Amino acid sequence: MEYDKVINEIFFDLDFDASEGKVADYIPELAKVDPNKFGVHLCTLDGENFGLGNYNEAFSIQSISKVLSLTLAFKLDGDRIWQRVGVEPSGNPFNSLVQLEYEHGIPRNPLINSGAMVICDMLISKLENPKEDFLNFVRNIAGDPSINYNPKVAGSELEHGHRNVALANFMKSFNNITNSVEEVLDFYFCQCSLEMSCRQLAHTFLLYAAHGTLPETGKEIISVSKAKRINAIMQTCGFYDESGDFTFKVGLPGKSGVGGGITAVYPGSYSVSVWSPRLNKKGNSVLGIQFLEQLTTKTRASIF
Amino acid sequence: MEYDKVINEIFFDLDFDASEGKVADYIPELAKVDPNKFGVHLCTLDGENFGLGNYNEAFSIQSISKVLSLTLAFKLDGDRIWQRVGVEPSGNPFNSLVQLEYEHGIPRNPLINSGAMVICDMLISKLENPKEDFLNFVRNIAGDPSINYNPKVAGSELEHGHRNVALANFMKSFNNITNSVEEVLDFYFCQCSLEMSCRQLAHTFLLYAAHGTLPETGKEIISVSKAKRINAIMQTCGFYDESGDFTFKVGLPGKSGVGGGITAVYPGSYSVSVWSPRLNKKGNSVLGIQFLEQLTTKTRASIF
């Protein structure tokens, strides 16, 4: 498959002037980003790489980090984690408290905010130095020691994230947070502040295309079975209340973040990351989804 | 892949004595079925066939029919159908009215009861003789003119389906049912009463493994793109509020019915149907899910 040709084609066909969508502005640090940034990077298990636009520029990966923390918790704790978080799509906006109330503090899945907080709580109980250990885990998968948190973004979230503070306290009232709410939120916002470029993200997520193994060294990070299950969760839960639509249009497992990034994987074949900060009403990158829809249509590559 | 060996292995390992789950009893006709029935049939695009147990015995396919009526409506009306029904998982029990109220009468997807009623309404507006035309459509895909409705089951549903009558009237109040509620429900219950064996079901669903084409004749029923999209919807919405769990455990697109049937497809490879009438609390066959989980684990075949 000549991915470079296809990616070029789509890139030049995209309507960058269309003003649809707006940059996340609930925290000042995110609102500052240039809405016209656009990058894409695809890398295959065969070692091929294709980047276009601002593919080498780091941005705030935000909720995409939830897949990485889930991976570490699943690796460390195994199937026990499913006693405290489900694997069902949420069927509600990503920050909803309603579902949580009806389900007694058990989040629907680990890729919504509440679920990711429970995962953070598990990691805090398990890791000596949660922030450092998690960062090293990510750097190791990415093969890139330069990846880092952005303390300004993390601090800004802490200051403005009243709804997330509400979520964490609510779960604490159901005893589904075992450490202090402050510690959990501090780690959660820190993890969301991770910065990566499309190139770094695509390389990191090759892990899920390669069924749990680092393609360059052949080292197993998680088992084949665990990698499949994480892909399955990305498929049904990766895009908040737009997960069905992404599956319908793009047909690949993936995860989005309010920084405008989307990463998707074709198991056994490739990993691709797109970045465009303008978001639709459901919090997902408008051009990112359009690009990926074109990609799977033109390459006829879909898991379905 | 030696499917016959694997299927035999799983079959002999299954714990048939475990009493978990109970037969659907909300209508007398369904309650009569022997809870110990068990059948499985797998057929590949290469023309191979493997059946075990009561794989040749017809049962009530119930909600599995929703995939077939969706297919016909999608074929006839194209993307216009998505103006009246969504593609998002429901995140709620399959018969919930709550979601429908908050979303102004637009069902979340075509594989829950409300969504399938809207599809029925579309077909009534489009077909000369809805019941006959739909039956012929199914017989044609199945390559089997003996397939039929069971009028007793359909009649029994009409008599006891007060919640479905409520659903249809509720959508009518939002103007999302255009024909008379009686006509829509009559067609809906009729379609649910379709009877097929595991063998017939697996053959019928080869269509979705074959990307929209009848494998034996090469005739296109729906386009590649439409077939992929229907598979995507089965993946995220095929098992009511257990769709995420089925994707997590089995990793294939599929659909269940309260008659105890489950059918799943591996795009590009095979179609498989299982039948066991004992249902879990979410309305899906207990042994059916167990069987399919073992199948994708042992064959290492999952789209993820």
Place this chain on the structure above:
Amino acid sequence: MEYDKVINEIFFDLDFDASEGKVADYIPELAKVDPNKFGVHLCTLDGENFGLGNYNEAFSIQSISKVLSLTLAFKLDGDRIWQRVGVEPSGNPFNSLVQLEYEHGIPRNPLINSGAMVICDMLISKLENPKEDFLNFVRNIAGDPSINYNPKVAGSELEHGHRNVALANFMKSFNNITNSVEEVLDFYFCQCSLEMSCRQLAHTFLLYAAHGTLPETGKEIISVSKAKRINAIMQTCGFYDESGDFTFKVGLPGKSGVGGGITAVYPGSYSVSVWSPRLNKKGNSVLGIQFLEQLTTKTRASIF
């Protein structure tokens, strides 16, 4: 108290030109009414009467009839009725199915549609000729044999009341309707089609001001305790999701209908009915509420 003076004053101060609110148009028969009609009638336990405007013209009392059917069922069945319907305000729009689902088919109170249907179901089981017997009960309280149903309005509701059909079927699915849905709805819509003038309504509701006794004859229709309890229910549940607001502003037990009527009682003192067809978003008469707010402010008569 010189009620005539106060009523005259308020009447001439009301801003009839303000275009706020609109006539109920969900059924054609109700939409036909002249939006500028306005009538008021107050009668005291001492036998005084004050009418102004179109106080002698019959209109569709709609949901106000729910108080009368509740009274008959409470008289016939006593406290057993509270096993199938609650006494709590609904906290939701009057036609909501959500609450009903969470509370397993038990309506919150007898003054919302679902609750009144359960009351109808009880009366059908108890009365030989439900429609005739209920009509006679009302005529007897009103002391006026000319009061009647409007079959055109009842028929129009049956044809357009899909949401009410949904409600009844939904409760039937929870076994909280014991007769046939058709029979219950037929009686329900018939009862809603009752027509009375402000004068007739005010006379009828003197019963609740007189603690259950017909003031002219001294005959007890219901016990003091039952009358108080019905007043209590009107206080907390009489205005759908605006009950708290009505209590806050007017401070008297009362009941509204989408025909634009409102009737209120001051226990031990008087009964008052207002009619103005323009409704606010919550389904209550705009000028009706304004008039009554002025009345209790100017007369300083409030139960609080």
Place this chain on the structure above:
Amino acid sequence: MEYDKVINEIFFDLDFDASEGKVADYIPELAKVDPNKFGVHLCTLDGENFGLGNYNEAFSIQSISKVLSLTLAFKLDGDRIWQRVGVEPSGNPFNSLVQLEYEHGIPRNPLINSGAMVICDMLISKLENPKEDFLNFVRNIAGDPSINYNPKVAGSELEHGHRNVALANFMKSFNNITNSVEEVLDFYFCQCSLEMSCRQLAHTFLLYAAHGTLPETGKEIISVSKAKRINAIMQTCGFYDESGDFTFKVGLPGKSGVGGGITAVYPGSYSVSVWSPRLNKKGNSVLGIQFLEQLTTKTRASIF
């Protein structure tokens, strides 16, 4: 009316041995109270007083304090307060976040936790020394400078009240809390920790029976109109999701607290407080409600 005789009668008829209900145990300080305590005090506008049992022993008035803080905010800010809090019953358990989400951070009424927090936020903006000033306001109405907060109880709530922390942060995310969440919660928990005896409570609430005036001095604290409106809110919202039931059974405006206290007023006549720590599932005192139901039945005194 010989209240002393009636109160004695009811007191000796009450079934104190019935073990129904349990003491609030969500904070250790409240769990310590002796479940068998029982006190009642009634005082009339004529200056009569009747106390029985532990009527002179101070207990944690908890949510009863919400009426007092509402009174101060209403006095200071007038009708502007209704822009940030409603007057409708909640139709949901008292600590529910669901309603708040659907209504964009505007609490249903000032007598549920969320509403009382918004009132606290208003008072903080208005008062120089919120805690001292509020305490002095209460002592002044009660005519008793010995009334005080219990810092142990307040501290215990801060430590265990995760759900309340969630509520406050949630409203902050809707911009309906203007001061810091910490300050609001600190004041809120402090106010809930007020301790009074039945005698003190009954005396304090004479204010609402006396239409806003201190009966002994004739000094107006709030206007007649404001007093009536607060009574109206107590009537429809004073008992969480049991408000309709209390109105139905007792027929007087009132307010309960999880400390086991209930206070009720008969406008123009008397004020009565009961204390019994065993609570029903809706958080209201079992014996307290029974006592008041008997009281209004035997004295035939109800506003309806």
